[in-house]
Each structure stands twice: as C-alpha cells, then as structure tokens.
Amino acid sequence: xxxxxxxxxxxxxxxxxxxxxxxxxxxxxxxxxxxxxxxxxxxxxxxxxxxxxxxxxxxxxxxxxxxxxxxxxxxxxxxxxxxxxxxxxxxxxxxxxxxxxxxxxxxxxxxxxxxxxxxxxxxxxxxxxxxxxxxxxxxxxxxxxxxxxxxxxxxxxxxxxxxxxxxxxxxxxxxxxxxxxxxxxxxxxxxxxxx
Amino acid sequence: xxxxxxxxxxxxxxxxxxxxxxxxxxxxxxxxxxxxxxxxxxxxxxxxxxxxxxxxxxxxxxxxxxxxxxxxxxxxxxxxxxxxxxxxxxxxxxxxxxxxxxxxxxxxxxxxxxxxxxxxxxxxxxxxxxxxxxxxxxxxxxxxxxxxxxxxxxxxxxxxxxxxxxxxxxxxxxxxxxxxxxxxxxxxxxx
Numbered sequence: 001x002x003x004x005x006x007x008x009x010x011x012x013x014x015x016x017x018x019x020x021x022x023x024x025x026x027x028x029x030x031x032x033x034x035x036x037x038x039x040x041x042x043x044x045x046x047x048x049x050x051x052x053x054x055x056x057x058x059x060x061x062x063x064x065x066x067x068x069x070x071x072x073x074x075x076x077x078x079x080x081x082x083x084x085x086x087x088x089x090x091x092x093x094x095x096x097x098x099x100x101x102x103x104x105x106x107x108x109x110x111x112x113x114x115x116x117x118x119x120x121x122x123x124x125x126x127x128x129x130x131x132x133x134x135x136x137x138x139x140x141x142x143x144x145x146x147x148x149x150x151x152x153x154x155x156x157x158x159x160x161x162x163x164x165x166x167x168x169x170x171x172x173x174x175x176x177x178x179x180x181x182x183x184x185x186x187x188x189x190x191x192x193x194x195x
Numbered sequence: 196x197x198x199x200x201x202x203x204x205x206x207x208x209x210x211x212x213x214x215x216x217x218x219x220x221x222x223x224x225x226x227x228x229x230x231x232x233x234x235x236x237x238x239x240x241x242x243x244x245x246x247x248x249x250x251x252x253x254x255x256x257x258x259x260x261x262x263x264x265x266x267x268x269x270x271x272x273x274x275x276x277x278x279x280x281x282x283x284x285x286x287x288x289x290x291x292x293x294x295x296x297x298x299x300x301x302x303x304x305x306x307x308x309x310x311x312x313x314x315x316x317x318x319x320x321x322x323x324x325x326x327x328x329x330x331x332x333x334x335x336x337x338x339x340x341x342x343x344x345x346x347x348x349x350x351x352x353x354x355x356x357x358x359x360x361x362x363x364x365x366x367x368x369x370x371x372x373x374x375x376x377x378x379x380x381x382x383x384x385x386x
Contacts, residue, residue: 015297037268041286042378048293052364055300059357066354135358138365145368152375159382160272166384167273 024051042157049149056146060139065094067128072117089113096121207310208317208343209324262287278381285378292370299363308350309343317344 015021028047029035035043073086092110096102102110114124129136159166224233262283269279312320318340349355 038265038282038286041265045289045293052296056361059361063354063357066357070354132354135361138358138361142361142364142368145371149371149375152379155379156375156382159379159384160269163272163274163382163384170384 021051024054038160039157042153042160046150046153046157049146049153053143053146056139056143060136061097062094063132063135063139064125064128065090065097067132068124069093071124071127071131072113072119085113208312208320208347211309212321212324259287259290273384278385281381282378285374285381288370288374289378292367292374295367295370296364299367300360303356303359309347311351312347314340314344317347 016025025044025047028050029040029043032039032043034040069086069090073089088106088109092102092106095106096110111120114120117124119127224230265286266279266283269282270276274282318336321336321340321343
C-alpha cells in the first residue's frame with residue numbers, strides 16, 4: 001500500500017502555488033536577476049522569510065483589532081441584530097486601523113460603540129495591547145527570527161556566490177607562500193654554500 | 196481571513212460524541228501496511244528526527260532530483276564532496292522547515308472544531324444524548340459538560356485560533372535557527 005505520509009515536495013506543496021505567494025517569490029527572485037541552482041534555492045528561502053515577516057505583521061494587527069473588538073463587543077452581547085452590529089464594528093475598526101478614511105456614518109457608529117464602553121480609539125488600543133502582551137511578544141520573537149534567518153541566508157548566498165573567487169584567492173595565497181618558502185630555502189642554501 | 200464574529204459550520208457535539216464512541220470499538224490496524232501507517236500518526240513534522248544525511252538517504256534525495264544537480268554545481272564551484280553533501284542536507288532540512296511552517300499556518304478544518312453553544316445547552320444535550328444503560332451521575336455529567344465547554348470556547352475563539360498558529364511557529368523556531376546557522380556554516384569556504 002502506498003505511504004500516504006510521503007514527504008511533499010515544497011515546489012508541489014499547496015502554499016507555493018498560491019498566486020499571492022508565487023508573485024511575492026517571483027518579485028524577490030527578479031530583484032536578484034532570477035538566480036538558478038543553489039543560489040536560486042537560497043533566494044527562495046529568503047523570500048519565504050520575508051513572506052513570513054509580512055504575514056506576522058498583518059496578523060499581529062489583526063489580532064490587536066480582534067482584541068479591541070472583543071473588548072467592546074463581548075460574546076454575551078450577541079443577540080438578534082447584535083451579531084450584525086459586531087461584524088460592522090469589527091470591519092470599521094479594521095478599516096480605521098489600516099488608515100482608511102471611514103464614511104461619516106461608520107465613523108459615528110464606531111465612536112458611539114466605543115464611547116458606550118468608555119473608550120476612544122487610543123484607550124481601546126492600549127487596553128487591547130495590554131491584554132495581549134504575551135501573544136504580541138511571541139509574534140515579535142517570530143519576526144525577529146525571520147530577520148535573523150534572512151541575515152544568515154544572505155551570508156550563505158555571498159559565500160556560495162563568491163566561492164570560486166575565494167578559492168582562487170586562497171590557492172594564489174598558498175602558491176605565494178610556497179614560493180616564499182622555496183625562496184627562503186634557496187637563500188639559506190646559498191648562504192651556507194658561501195660560508 | 197474570517198473575522199472574530201463569524202460562525203462557520205462546525206461539527207456538532209452529538210457527532211463528536213458518536214465518533215469518539217465508535218472509535219473506542221476499533222481494534223486498530225490489522226495489516227502490516229496499516230500498522231506502518233498508524234505508526235506515523237503522531238508524527239508532526241519529523242524535524243527532530245536523526246540526520247537526513249543525503250548519502251545515507253538516497254530515496255529521500257530521489258524525491259528532490261534538482262538537489263542532485265545542486266550537488267554537482269557545488270562541487271564545480273570548488274566545494275568538497277563532504278561539504279556539498281552537508282549543504283544539500285541543510286537545504287533539504289530548510290525545505291522541510293518551510294513546509295512545516297506553511298502547514299502549521301493553515302486553518303484548522305471546521306469539522307475539527309465544535310459549534311458554539313452555552314454550557315446549559317451542552318449539559319441538556321448530554322442528558323438527552325446519553326446512553327440510558329449508562330449510570331451517569333449529575334456531577335459526572337457536569338464534569339464532561341465543563342470539559343466539552345472548554346473545548347467549545349477554545350474552538351470559537353478566533354483570536355485564540357490565530358494564536359495557535361503563532362504557537363506552532365514558535366515551536367518550530369529552534370529548527371529554523373539550527374538549520375540556517377548550519378547552512379551558513381557549511382557554505383563558508385574552508386582553507
């Protein structure tokens with residue numbers, strides 16, 4: 001019977017075929033002039049790390065907005081039309097958070113909902129951040145890890161890219177050292193024969 | 196992405212209890228193939244397993260034919276056979292880490308989550324659904340209901356579900372750190 005836990009090729013894995021992900025990786029590959037082979041593999045890994053930075057950042061914002069919404073609209077509030085209101089509130093918050101200008105109706109709705117719990121945008125955000133500080137710390141650590149990964153991958157990229165030049169330089173240095181040793185030996189021999 | 200207030204269709208408590216009850220009747224896999232398959236049930240990502248050393252693992256390399264060409268490329272660049280082997284191994288592990296990260300970030304299926312309901316609703320449901328032959332005391336029923344309710348709350352807290360993904364990635368962080376450090380170390384040109 002075939003083993004259904006077979007390791008999936010990342011190239012054929014579903015995420016790599018997502019148009020958004022594909023476009024992101026292609027964009028990064030393009031900025032490196034579409035390297036092939038090992039260098040291409042390293043650039044793809046770098047692109048993946050960048051993808052995760054973007055994703056974490058987006059979801060971090062999302063998490064804060066969710067917490068903000070929960071602070072104003074708790075689950076116990078959900079009634080007949082309360083769910084619709086909660087959805088509208090969440091959307092308005094998300095739009096306001098992402099810097100979009102809300103239409104006056106939505107803005108008034110958002111303000112009135114926040115005021116009903118004695119909040120304004122700044123205080124609500126501060127409260128949400130305070131309540132989810134542990135989660136946010138984890139996300140910040142994940143983002144930091146991705147930056148470290150990128151740095152390490154860039155160093156690997158440079159090593160592989162300049163490996164032939166480095167090896168040539170090293171072999172020339174060795175050759176030079178050998179010549180110097182040979183020269184010293186000859187000089188010593190000449191000195192001895194002269195004496 | 197769904198927001199914190201949507202209500203997707205999930206598995207009902209009745210179905211979950213019935214599934215669990217049926218699973219208890221199972222005597223497990225009988226065939227060798229089935230046993231081999233179920234031996235991997237608890238496998239999460241396999242990143243903690245022993246080295247993937249490519250030379251000892253030719254079938255694994257067969258899955259990634261392009262890695263073989265990378266090996267040739269590395270040798271032509273001046274890396275030794277042993278070094279190129281180590282780099283390939285690190286690249287392979289990096290791919291596995293990437294795949295594990297992406298799979299950990301996919302949304303949990305709705306069928307794996309319990310629908311939203313109150314503790315009272317759950318208790319009355321358990322009362323109706325319970326096997327009349329079983330003698331369950333109200334305290335025991337309340338305990339089961341409390342446990343199920345905990346799961347209901349967990350499954351319906353979307354910020355919690357989002358955080359589950361971050362947690363999964365936090366657990367993978369040490370593998371990332373290890374593999375990318377290894378990759379940098381192995382690609383360095385040695386004298």
